[in-house]
Amino acid sequence: MRVPLPFGRGCREAEGEGFTGLEDPSSGPSGHLLPEGEGRAKKIMWSELPLFPDRASTIAGETDALFFALIAISAFFATLIFFLIFFFSIRYRRRAGRPRAAQVNTSLLLELFWTGVPICITVGLFIFGAMVFMRVRQPPANALPIYVVGKQWMWKVQHPEGRREIDELHIPVGRPVKLVMASQDVIHDFFVPAFRVKQDVVPGRYTAMWFEATKKGEYHLFCSQYCGTQHSGMIGKVIAMEPRDFEAWLAGSTDETPVKAGEKLFSRFDCVNCHAANTRQRGPALEGAYGHPVRLQTGQTVLFDDNYIRESILNPMAQITEGYRPIMPTFQGQLNEEQIMELIAYIKSLTPQQSGKPNP
Amino acid sequence: MNARESLEHQHYLNVSYGVKSWLLTRDHKRIALLYLISITLFFFLGGFFAVLIRLELLTPAGDFVQAETYNKLFTMHGLIMIFFFLIPSIPAVLGNFLIPLMIGARDLAFPRLNLLSWYIFIVGGIFTLTAVVTGGVDTGWTFYTPYSSTYSNSAVVLTALGVFVTGFSSILTGINFIVTVHKMRAPGMTWFRMPLFVWAHYATSIIFVLGTPVLAISIVLVGLERVFGIGIFDPKLGGDPLLFQHLFWFYSHPAVYIMILPAMGVISEVIPCFARKKIFGYNVVAFSSLAIAILGFLVWGHHMFVSGQSEFEGLIFSALSFMVAIPSAIKVFNWTATLYKGSISFHAPMLYALGFIGLFTVGGLTGLFLATLAVDVHVHDTYFIIAHFHYIMVGGAVMAYFAGIHFWWPKITGRMYPETWARLAALIVFVGFNLTFFPQFILGYLGMPRRYYAYPDEFQVLNVLSTAGASILGIGYLIPLVYLLWSLRYGRVAGTNPWHATGLEWRTDSPPSTENFEETPVVQEEAYAYDEVPEEVSLV
Numbered sequence: 059m060r061v062p063l064p065f066g067r068g069c070r071e072a073e074g075e076g077f078t079g080l081e082d083p084s085s086g087p088s089g090h091l092l093p094e095g096e097g098r099a100k101k102i103m104w105s106e107l108p109l110f111p112d113r114a115s116t117i118a119g120e121t122d123a124l125f126f127a128l129i130a131i132s133a134f135f136a137t138l139i140f141f142l143i144f145f146f147s148i149r150y151r152r153r154a155g156r157p158r159a160a161q162v163n164t165s166l167l168l169e170l171f172w173t174g175v176p177i178c179i180t181v182g183l184f185i186f187g188a189m190v191f192m193r194v195r196q197p198p199a200n201a202l203p204i205y206v207v208g209k210q211w212m213w214k215v216q217h218p219e220g221r222r223e224i225d226e227l228h229i230p231v232g233r234p235v236k237l238v239m240a241s242q243d244v245i246h247d248f249f250v251p252a253f254r255v256k257q258d259v260v261p262g263r264y265t266a267m268w269f270e271a272t273k274k275g276e277y278h279l280f281c282s283q284y285c286g287t288q289h290s291g292m293i294g295k296v297i298a299m300e301p302r303d304f305e306a307w308l309a310g311s312t313d314e315t316p317v318k319a320g321e322k323l324f325s326r327f328d329c330v331n332c333h334a335a336n337t338r339q340r341g342p343a344l345e346g347a348y349g350h351p352v353r354l355q356t357g358q359t360v361l362f363d364d365n366y367i368r369e370s371i372l373n374p375m376a377q378i379t380e381g382y383r384p385i386m387p388t389f390q391g392q393l394n395e396e397q398i399m400e401l402i403a404y405i406k407s408l409t410p411q412q413s414g415k416p417n418p
Numbered sequence: 419m420n421a422r423e424s425l426e427h428q429h430y431l432n433v434s435y436g437v438k439s440w441l442l443t444r445d446h447k448r449i450a451l452l453y454l455i456s457i458t459l460f461f462f463l464g465g466f467f468a469v470l471i472r473l474e475l476l477t478p479a480g481d482f483v484q485a486e487t488y489n490k491l492f493t494m495h496g497l498i499m500i501f502f503f504l505i506p507s508i509p510a511v512l513g514n515f516l517i518p519l520m521i522g523a524r525d526l527a528f529p530r531l532n533l534l535s536w537y538i539f540i541v542g543g544i545f546t547l548t549a550v551v552t553g554g555v556d557t558g559w560t561f562y563t564p565y566s567s568t569y570s571n572s573a574v575v576l577t578a579l580g581v582f583v584t585g586f587s588s589i590l591t592g593i594n595f596i597v598t599v600h601k602m603r604a605p606g607m608t609w610f611r612m613p614l615f616v617w618a619h620y621a622t623s624i625i626f627v628l629g630t631p632v633l634a635i636s637i638v639l640v641g642l643e644r645v646f647g648i649g650i651f652d653p654k655l656g657g658d659p660l661l662f663q664h665l666f667w668f669y670s671h672p673a674v675y676i677m678i679l680p681a682m683g684v685i686s687e688v689i690p691c692f693a694r695k696k697i698f699g700y701n702v703v704a705f706s707s708l709a710i711a712i713l714g715f716l717v718w719g720h721h722m723f724v725s726g727q728s729e730f731e732g733l734i735f736s737a738l739s740f741m742v743a744i745p746s747a748i749k750v751f752n753w754t755a756t757l758y759k760g761s762i763s764f765h766a767p768m769l770y771a772l773g774f775i776g777l778f779t780v781g782g783l784t785g786l787f788l789a790t791l792a793v794d795v796h797v798h799d800t801y802f803i804i805a806h807f808h809y810i811m812v813g814g815a816v817m818a819y820f821a822g823i824h825f826w827w828p829k830i831t832g833r834m835y836p837e838t839w840a841r842l843a844a845l846i847v848f849v850g851f852n853l854t855f856f857p858q859f860i861l862g863y864l865g866m867p868r869r870y871y872a873y874p875d876e877f878q879v880l881n882v883l884s885t886a887g888a889s890i891l892g893i894g895y896l897i898p899l900v901y902l903l904w905s906l907r908y909g910r911v912a913g914t915n916p917w918h919a920t921g922l923e924w925r926t927d928s929p930p931s932t933e934n935f936e937e938t939p940v941v942q943e944e945a946y947a948y949d950e951v952p953e954e955v956s957l958v
Contacts, residue, residue, distance in 0.1 A: 107879045111864045121792050125863070128790060132783035139754055139779050143772055146757035147764070150693075159694040160759040161949045169702050172751040173744060180740035183790050188733055191791030195729050210569070244565040245659060247724065247799060251865025254796040260660065260726045261564060262653025278874065282799040282867035284558050286565060287486050290870035373656070390654070 115253035197268035201236035208246035225294030230304035247283035271298035320404025444529035450515035467495035496559030508680035519923035522604025542584030563651035592626025606941030618683025621711035633669035667718035681818030692768035693760030706745035739789035766840030770821035777813025802862025828912030847894035853887025
């Protein structure tokens with residue numbers, strides 16, 4: 059009793075080089091994790107004609123309200139124009155005995171009227187659309203972070219607690235979730251129609267999106283930015299669960315946490331040689347740096363965030379911290395997007411008190 | 419019908435014969451016909467690809483063609499329809515034919531340049547067709563990087579070269595129109611006596627000249643990155659993929675107005691003629707064309723609300739996009755008001771024109787949905803977009819093209835098309851169009867992404883409706899092809915001015931002589947002086 063997903067083929071065989079240790083034995087393609095979720099996600103019969111999508115996030119209602127307002131405005135104007143065309147066409151049709159056309163062809167008042175009315179309406183639409191948009195784009199501070207990597211043609215998900223998934227995303231109901239997303243190759247787009255949110259996943263940078271599910275169930279996940287041959291196979295499910303079930307699900311895995319994995323990478327790639335506490339003369343301190351401003355050699359100040367760390371790993375010469383020599387080598391081509399995310403998770407976890415030792 | 423009632427007189431079609439007399443012609447009317455033949459071929463080729471797309475989408479599973487083939491089909495459909503049909507359609511055929519006639523000139527300012535434009539267009543077309551034959555291209559007509567520059571395994575460079583070359587044909591046509599309108603108007607043809615068709619083409623030409631070079635540059639950069647691996651767009655090479663989107667849409671959004679402004683020009687001619695009235699608000703309609711041309715350059719970022727550009731950019735581009743809706747709305751109101759107290763007849767051009775107003779209204783209003791930021795986040799890259807721009811491009815531009823072809827057919831060929839068949843075809847096109855594209859609005863809000871070759875079962879009913887509509891639409895487009903060809907030989911001789919229309923093009927023979935006018939006309943009245951024209955056109 060799942061939402062039909064008839065075309066999953068082609069997603070899973072692409073699993074391959076550069077991705078190690080990500081298979082999650084328990085997150086197979088079946089939705090067995092949702093025993094009591096059946097009521098929601100019903101199989102849609104062939105004879106049914108769906109006209110409106112599921113509404114399952116806090117923002118969906120606001121988007122729909124705007125949508126209905128737009129439909130009302132459009133219906134009004136379309137009806138007005140259609141009515142006038144039909145009315146004039148019949149009333150003033152050419153026929154024997156009717157007088158010639160009366161040359162009525164300017165009216166400043168009318169022109170001002172039908173310029174002014176659309177201006178007022180569009181200003182209103184702009185304001186309301188922008189207000190909801192700003193909410194869609196700004197994740198609440200308490201949002202649960204989850205990392206997502208898009209890759210031709212699959213979605214890879216990494217929970218901070220360690221659990222990994224492919225083409226599925228488990229989330230708790232009633233809690234804002236923030237996705238931090240990267241692409242391994244081309245531009246993808248993470249689209250959940252039932253939540254009315256989408257965001258391009260762009261190679262070379264992190265993009266973020268957030269939502270808060272309001273109903274448990276399984277929802278379509280589509281890639282909506284054309285990404286090559288199996289674009290329409292790059293689909294999956296978002297599975298919204300009761301928080302209690304979600305916690306249990308998270309716990310049901312022995313996967314390494316990203317912080318742990320990042321710590322291993324940190325020593326495997328010899329980052330530790332320059333960035334550890336006793337080697338401060340070579341590389342800047344990382345403990346407690348996350349979220350704080352960094353002064354650069356150029357005198358500029360930038361924020362030490364995900365995108366800054368990512369760039370510093372791949373293109374270290376771009377932004378050199380003040381007081382350090384440009385000696386760091388690039389790791390472009392040696393680390394994939396997931397490994398970079400793990401390193402970031404590790405660096406984020408470093409605090410000044412317990413230098414070198416991550417939070418659990 | 420004052421002038422000649424037969425086609426015995428010497429005119430641009432019978433003045434000389436033979437392939438050479440056509441391929442080396444400098445007559446704007448013959449060049450227009452060369453364009454007409456070429457873009458008709460491209461239209462039916464692009465339409466054929468559309469048929470295959472709709473057949474694949476008849477069922478949820480991918481079963482009719484391979485995924486790779488499907489991706490090539492929608493790419494080629496988009497490329498051919500946009501660059502080789504819609505952009506040249508009204509300007510290069512009707513604009514080329516009519517602008518000199520409408521302003522009382524003997525030809526365009528640069529006749530050789532005009533012929534060169536057609537040759538460049540054909541060379542670009544041959545490159546693109548070669549790309550189709552040698553395996554096709556699968557990037558989508560938008561060429562988004564880094565897919566197009568690094569990842570695609572198809573004939574991207576050859577296709578890009580085709581689009582690049584064809585762009586120069588647009589630039590040359592634009593320059594030619596601008597100079598012609600400035601320098602070649604007959605005595606008395608002041609700016610505000612010009613037909614709105616000419617105003618619309620003037621505005622379009624500005625976009626041709628300012629926008630097309632940017633497209634050319636971005637296409638060249640894609641090619642360079644693909645061939646030499648220079649890092650412009652691919653982040654792995656140090657580039658920025660969003661840069662491409664900015665460059666691409668800087669041209670390709672104004673390109674939408676390249677397609678719709680000339681269509682609006684056609685409608686502004688047809689409606690006054692069949693309502694027997696001067697157009698309502700001439701100045702407003704003329705300036706709204708310029709406003710669209712200028713504002714159209716400032717809204718490209720609305721294609722990128724979810725691309726990763728900043729929220730601030732999103733806000734600015736949303737506000738500007740709403741602004742560009744205003745001049746379009748003004749035009750619709752003025753056309754509608756033109757009907758008021760008219761004396762309206764319903765010949766085929768008028769049916770197409772009224773259809774245009776209706777469909778363009780729907781297309782324009784759904785544009786508001788896309789300018790509204792939060793709603794666009796949901797419907798972006800879904801079938802809602804597909805439906806919206808087909809309402810503008812097919813419901814708008816193609817309907818207007820058909821209105822124009824029927825309206826000026828007697829002037830171009832000297833013969834009338836069969837009215838009953840033409841009305842029937844207009845009706846079939848209108849019904850087929852709505853059945854094809856209206857269900858796609860619903861599909862889009864349900865969340866069906868565009869460019870999907872297979873889709874979840876619950877979207878099937880709406881897709882079946884759409885495919886059914888497409889087959890009706892296809893018939894609607896084939897009927898005119900048949901009867902227009904038929905009319906070349908068997909159509910009733912039209913005479914100088916079968917519609918009793920105003921405008922200088924109706925004061926010379928049908929078909930006109932190579933020089934257009936026996937003596938340079940002198941203009942003493944404003945455009946659309948229908949009060950001075952003796953009525954009436956018979957109803958059939």
